[in-house]
Amino acid sequence: MSDALDDRALRDRLARLTEAVPVSTRVPLVGATVRPRFRARIDLGLATLGVLIVVVVLAIGATSQSPASSAPTEKPSPGSTFVPLASILTWPLPKQSEAGAKASIARMFAVHPRIANAFLNGSANIPLVELAPDARCFSIRDVRTYEAQAPYCLVSFQALRQAYRMSGDPGFITAAADVLGAMRQYLPTALFLRFERDLQGLSDFLESQTRL
């Protein structure tokens, strides 16, 4: 069998296999496909990081014994500062004027500084990222350009699910959905077919959690 024949046969079969890929299926928000062993790996990783953080905090505490620094500096647990945005905005958001949408975003950023950081700093300086610096909470690009009317905000659905799993905080993801819902008004529609599906997935998931 010559290489040419190999290539032709392989090309045909690869092409047929490619055509079989189901590209338009809806992706669930939190799939039931997280295998126990991976969940265990996540837990183990988080536990290890938690121990490291405690050790670092204790070490810093031991080296700074001034009265000022010995004051309680306990951080709120993830999600505890979140205010249910349902009380502020309806979601999905109605179509708003440009000024109205900007005001909504500003208001949400004020209420949810952690998510605001994720947007404005490219996911820097938020607890989830500190826990796993290579696991970006959101893959969001150039969100600041919403000011320049040229917004490109692409959300990695995988990262969103991961953020939820790692935070274990439904409030976090609700708030994210609110912020993303507002941002959507600036986004090119075609680019965000998937994004819209993700938001719908969020909505369905949260609704199912509420019913439980």
Added chain:
Amino acid sequence: LANGYVDEGVASAALAQAFERHRDWLVRRLALIVGDVEEANDLAQETFARAAEHWPLPADRDEARWLATVGARLAIDERRRRRRWGFLPIREADATWALAADPDLWAALGKLDRRTRAALVMTVLDGFTQDEVGTALGVPRGTVASWLARARKSLRSTLRDEPA
């Protein structure tokens, strides 16, 4: 992106059109490389995020080739990233679609690593030369040739079963 736009409406529309034109095709290619449609969807999303950062692409760049190259790089890097951060979930592939379409070829592809699958898809399906694949994936041409030779050897038995 924010500073580079003179006519952002035109650029935005062009990017949206590119998305419409190439998205499904890109997901299909990436699914073959990573073996998982959901991951391929995310990688395609990330690829378009990169495209948005560099949009508009230079006039001498072919959109499809640019996307295929970036997508393949991301597919390989994602696996490296997940290996490095062992606690990150790696989804088990749900490949019923592949098993229904061509289980033998799917099984044979499964024996190859991602880089080799990427090189195979890029050369056989997309018409990249070995030099171009080497440049795209950051390896010498000889390495690509070696990957492809191994891939062909591994797949040869499957190809022999192809009905005439």
